[in-house]
Amino acid sequence: MTIEQLDSLFDRLFPICRSISGHGLRESLAIFAEQMPLHLESTPSGTQVFDWTVPHEWHIESATLTAPDGRVVADFADHNLRVVNYSAPMIGKVSLEALRPQLHTLPQQPDLIPYVTSYYQPNWGFCLTHNELNQLIPGEYQVRIDSQFTPGEINYGSTLLTGDTAQEFLLSSYLCHPSMANNELSGPLVLLGLYQRLLRWPKRRFSYRFVLAPETIGSLCYLDRYGEHLKQHCIGGLVLTCLGGPETALSIKLARNEHCLLNQLVRRLASERPQQWKIREFTPCHGSDERQYCSPGFNLPVAQAARTVYGAFAEYHTSGDTKEFMQVDQLVAAIDQLEQLLLQHENSGVFERTNPYGEPQLGRRGLYPNMNSPHSHAKSTDSLLDGRTQLMAMQWILNLADGQHTLPQMAHRAGMPLSTLLAVVPRLEEADLIRFTAMQPEEKPCR
Amino acid sequence: MTIEQLDSLFDRLFPICRSISGHGLRESLAIFAEQMPLHLESTPSGTQVFDWTVPHEWHIESATLTAPDGRVVADFADHNLRVVNYSAPMIGKVSLEALRPQLHTLPQQPDLIPYVTSYYQPNWGFCLTHNELNQLIPGEYQVRIDSQFTPGEINYGSTLLTGDTAQEFLLSSYLCHPSMANNELSGPLVLLGLYQRLLRWPKRRFSYRFVLAPETIGSLCYLDRYGEHLKQHCIGGLVLTCLGGPETALSIKLARNEHCLLNQLVRRLASERPQQWKIREFTPCHGSDERQYCSPGFNLPVAQAARTVYGAFAEYHTSGDTKEFMQVDQLVAAIDQLEQLLLQHENSGVFERTNPYGEPQLGRRGLYPNMNSPHSHAKSTDSLLDGRTQLMAMQWILNLADGQHTLPQMAHRAGMPLSTLLAVVPRLEEADLIRFTAMQPEEKPCR
C-alpha cells in the first residue's frame, strides 16, 4: 500500500455520509472489499444482540435550515456533519428561540462544526459553527430534514489470513463516522495496509482475522455471531483507531486481561523503547470496540492501538478532523510499526525445548566455541566476534523454554532486552533446539 | 439502644463478679438474654475441648486479709479485684514475709488494684494497691478466702439473624472479666447494640451470628460445638473488644486469612479514611478470641475491632478501667461506625453481570446520555450534572462484575474511592444489571 494508494482511497471514502447503518456504510465496505477479500455480512434491524436491539437504518436525502431572510444557514449538501447523525425527519417553521436547543455548536472552537449523533432516541437537529450561531437573526426559520428510518440491517465485513495454527489474532476497526479522518478513516486504512503486509509474510504462526464494522453496535453484531469462536481461538487482538495526527509514538491501551501475551509484550516494549511505544492502562470508560471485546463475558485479550488519541486532540468529533490533520504518511508509519509489533508478537510466546534434559551441545552446531581458551571467553561462537551477548541470549532461552515462560518473561528474568532474545529465536528454531508452543486462549499465557 | 439504656445496663453489669465460669457469668448472660434472644448453652467441667480441659467452676463467698492490728487490709466485699480470680481457698495465719509472694500490686501505678487470674493452676492471693502494700506492718496476717471449685460448666450464648443466604458473619465478644469497663463490658454492649441495628435492616445478604462467651475457654467450647459449621458458613467476622476509651479512630486487627473480603475492605477504608480506621496486622501473640477463630485448623476470616486497645492504655487490667475511662458515648459511636462497616461489607463482595456479553445499553435505562454531543461529554446521564464520576463507577463495576473481583479490588483497578463504587451498586442491582454472588468460605474471595 503506497502512500499514493492510501491517499487516493482516502479521497474516495472521505465524502461518503457514513452512519452505523445505511447506504454510506455499505458503499464504504464495498470500497474496502475491492482491496481485500472481505466476507460481507449483516444483522437485520430488530435483532436482539445481547443487551441491544439493532436499530432501523437511517437514510437521509437532504436537509436545510433557512433563515427568515431566506439565507440557507445549514445545508447537508455542504457537509455531512451539518445534520445530527440519525436525526429524525422534520419539516416546519420554528422561531429562533425554539430552534436554539436543536442547534449544536462548539463555543470554544467557534469555526468548527461538531459531530453529533442520536442513534437510539429520536431527536432532530443541526450542527453549526459557533460564529454562525452568533450571526443568526431573530424570526421564523424553515426546517427541512428529509430523513427516514426503515427496517434494514447492520453491515460488516471480515476476512481471515490463515496461519500455522487455528489460533487467531484479531485486527478490528470501525466504519461509521462521516467525513472524519483521524477518528474514522485512519483505522480502516491501516487495517487494510496490515492485511496486505501480512499476506506476504512467508510464515504466520497465527491466523489473522480482520474485521470492519460500525462502532459498538457493529462489533456487538459480530460478537453475537462469532463471539464463541473468538473465545476459543482469539489469543490477541488490536482495535485500530486514531492512527494519524502529529504524535510520534504509538500508544497501546492494554487489554482487560492483564497478563495476556500482548500486554506483556507491549509493557516490555514501552519500557525499552519509550519513544516508540506508550502505554494506556485498560479502562471501560472510554475507547472503542475493545469495550465490547473486553466485556466480562468475552474478556478477549484485545488491546487498542492509536497515535493521536480521542480526547487528546481538539479536532476530535469536529469538521476539523481532516486529512491535513491526520496526514497520510502517518498511516504508513503506523502500518510499519504495527507490522513490527505483530512480528514480535509472533515470536514472543511460549517455547519448549525439543530435548529438555541437560544443556544442548552448542559447539557441534557452531553455536559455541569448541575450544575453551582465554581467547574464546569473549566469543559466542568460533566464528562470531560479537562478544557473549548472543550466546547468553541463547542460553537463557534454552533454559527457560519449558512451556511456561513467554519471551517477555524471559527477558525480565535474564535482564536482557527483548529484542536481543527475539534475534536468536529463529536460529534456535532452525537448529531444532526449541519449538513454538501453541497458546490456549483460556490458559496460556494469561495466568 | 440509647445512650441511657446502655448506661443503665452497664451499671447493672459492672458490679457482678464474673469469671470464666460460675454464677457471675450466668447472671451476666441472663441480663443480655433480656435484650436479645440468646440461645444459652454450656459445656460440662472435665470436657476435653481440643487441647484444653474445661475447668471446675469457681465460686467465692468472701475473702478478707486482716492485719496483725485487726485492720482488714483487703476485702472481696469492697472490690471484686481484691482476690486473685480463681483463687484457691485459704484459711490461716501467715507472716508478712510469707505473705508477700501472694500479694499483687502495681508499683508504677501505686493507687490501682491489678487484675490477676490463675485459672489452670491452683494459687491463692490478694491484690492491693502498691501504696497499701507499703503501709503493711510486720506480724501475722489472718487470711480467709472462702472459695471453692466444683464440677459445673462453662456457659455461653448465641443467636442468629438470618439473611438472604446461609453465609454467616460472626460477631463475638467475651464475658469473664469482673468489674472492668473498656476491657470487658464495651464489647458485649456494642455487640448488643449492633444486634438491634441489624435486626432493623430491611435486607441482609448474610446471616449474622452473635456470640457471647468467656474469653478463650468459652470460644473454644463454642468452636468445639460449632466450628465445623463455621468453617462451612463463616465468610467474615469480628471479635469486639476495648471499644471505649479516648481514641477517636477504630482499629481493626486483620484476620489471619490475609485476602479475605473483610481484610480487603478494611485495608481500603484505612487508606481512604485514616482518621476513621486504623489497621493492626494479624498476630497470634496477643489479642482476644480471634486467636482461637484464626487457629490453623479453623482459619476463619475473623478480625478484631477495638478502639483504645489492650496494652495501649495504662488502666488495662486494673481497677482504673472504669465507666469514666470507657465513656458510654464512645460505645454508641462504635455501634454507628461498625454498622456502617457491616453495610459496606454487605456490598463489597463479588458480583456478576446478569448478561455479561458486551456492554449493557445504559441509555435506555436512563443511566447514560442518549445523545452524544459536546454537552453530554460532561454528563453521566441526561438528567444528572454531576460529571462523569458516577458513570465511570458504573462502567467499572459492569466491566469487572465477572464473579472474580471484589469491590475493593475493583476500586484498586479503577483508581476510584471505594465509596464511589459502593454508591452505585444499588442502582445497578435495581436495574438488574448485576447480581450478588454468594461467597464460598473456603474459596472466595479469599484467594
Place this chain on the structure above:
Amino acid sequence: MTIEQLDSLFDRLFPICRSISGHGLRESLAIFAEQMPLHLESTPSGTQVFDWTVPHEWHIESATLTAPDGRVVADFADHNLRVVNYSAPMIGKVSLEALRPQLHTLPQQPDLIPYVTSYYQPNWGFCLTHNELNQLIPGEYQVRIDSQFTPGEINYGSTLLTGDTAQEFLLSSYLCHPSMANNELSGPLVLLGLYQRLLRWPKRRFSYRFVLAPETIGSLCYLDRYGEHLKQHCIGGLVLTCLGGPETALSIKLARNEHCLLNQLVRRLASERPQQWKIREFTPCHGSDERQYCSPGFNLPVAQAARTVYGAFAEYHTSGDTKEFMQVDQLVAAIDQLEQLLLQHENSGVFERTNPYGEPQLGRRGLYPNMNSPHSHAKSTDSLLDGRTQLMAMQWILNLADGQHTLPQMAHRAGMPLSTLLAVVPRLEEADLIRFTAMQPEEKPCR
C-alpha cells in the same frame, strides 16, 4: 576431617593429570573412595546422553616442544597444564610462525600458564607463559605430543546417607581439572568433609546424596542414569565449587526454581547475615553442574555454593590456582558453614500442628505463664526470664504450622529473625505440638 588430613589429601590429588576421562580421573576417584563409600560407575564412550555423545578417553604419555636450538621450551612432565587438555597427538617439525596459533598464553598475566581444553573437537597445542612466548627464537620447532584417544568410559562415584525420609538433598562436585586448587579440589574436599559431618548427625530428616563426576559430561551421565529418580526425590541440592580463596563470605547461586525451600532459606540468611552469605541470582550462562541439574527437563532445586568464585579471581584456569591461593583452612571454614546451612535447611520446611484446632494450652506444658499477673507479662514461661521473644516465636509457628508455610515464610510474616524461629522448633516437636511435613519435590515448598 582435620585440616592436616585435608592438606595431605590435597597433596596426593594435586599432581594427578585429571581430565573428563582416563587414568587421572579414576585415580582421583579411588582416593576419595578410600575416605567415603563411593559407588563407582561409568558410562561407555559413544553412549548418547541427552544431546551429547560420550567421547573417547584421552591418554597422554608425554609431550615436549623443542626449540631450534635444542632447548625444551614446554614439557608436560613439568606441569600438567603445558599441553592442551584432550590435545590430539602430534609429531613433527613446525616453523615458529606456523606454531604460534597452537600456543596459548595470557598476555595480561605473563608469568602464568593458562588452562586450555578442547574436548569435542580435535586440536593440538601447548600452553606457555607469555614471557616464554616472547623469548621464542625463529626457526623450526620439534613438536612431540604422545597422546591417544581410545574407547573407554566416563567415570563417576556417588553415595547416599539415608535419613528419615526418601527425600534427597544432593551434594555434587566435579573432578576433571588437572593441578588446580580452588577451581577443582576445593569442591570435592568440602564434599568429603560434609559427608563425614552428616554421617555423625544423630538424626537426618532427609537422605543426602553425594556425587563426584567430571564437570558437564559427568553430571549428564549421572542424570542420564538417575535423573528420573532425582526428579522424584530431590528436594534441594548444592553444587560445590571454588570454596577456597580469600573471600570471607560464602555465596550461593540460587536454583532456577525460584521458590524452592533452599532459595527461600538462603535469601533470608543473606538478608539477616550479609557478612556470612551472599546471593547470586540464577543464570544459565556460566557456572558449573547446576546448569545441567537446572535444565528445564529436570529443573531440580539445586543451587551452587562458592567462596572465591570463577571469574572473580585472576588465577582462575591458570597455573596460579594453587594451594597457597586456595588455603586449606578456608575449606574447613566452608565445611563448618555449609553444615550449619544444611542443619537450618532440615528445620526450615513445612510443619503441621498435631491438633490444629484452637491454641494449644502451653501453660500445662511449662511453655506459658500459668498465672496472668503484671509480673508475668514480661515472661515467656514461669521459669524463664528471657522476655516474650521465645513465646512469640512459638505462637507464630503454632499459628502458621498449617502445612502451607515454610519457616522462612513464617519469619517474614512474623517479622522475626529466622534463627529465633529455628531455635524453638525442637521444643515444639518434643512437646508433640508440631510435626514435620515431608516435601513433595514437584509441589512443595516450591510454589
